[in-house]
Amino acid sequence: MLQRVAALAWRVVLAVGLVCGVGLLPWLTRTDPAYTVLKARSAEREPTPEVLADIRRQLGIDGGPLHVLTGWLGGLVRGDAGRSWISGADVLPDVTRALGVSLLLMGVALLVAGLTAGLICARTLRLGARRRLGGRRG
Structure with a gap:
């Protein structure tokens, strides 16, 4: 019985680690997530610091990756998987x-x-x- 609980706990830890790794991918690519979103939304728009700061503020990513990840995980617990950075849809x-x-x-x-x-x-x-x-x- 204890082995099953330990195996289940290990799987939960791995799943949480995987979700966190995927959630941090925009920052692990060493490309500004705001720049990526800007290019996906409008390729011809210039990435000025003001525009990128505005996108970061709109998406709520100006607090950094840890802030975004904890906010997303908190929403996930409540059944809110978040919104698309590109379209804004659920x-x-x-x-x-x-x-x-x-x-x-x-x-x-x-x-x-x-x-x-x-x-x-x-x-x-x-x-x-x-x-x-x-x-x-x-």
Whole structure:
């Protein structure tokens, strides 16, 4: 029982670490996130310090990555996955839709893998069921 709890706790720690790593990616790329958002929204606009500061203020990233990450994790606990930096739309509907597609893809891949393994092993399983495998006889 203790091993299961420890394994579950370790998985939770890994999941939180992964989410934090993904959440910090905009800062780990060594490119200003405000600059990236500016280029995604309007490629022809000049990245002046005033424009970048305004984008940082609008997105709430002027407090730094730790402030943004803790705010996002706090919102996630309340069921708020946040808003897109580009469009401003809620992220949760898109994530839910993508999760459905991913689960469908995973299920189909599992089905294909199972059928392939079954076809590869069918002859051996059939001979084993009839006790005709070469070598020893029981």
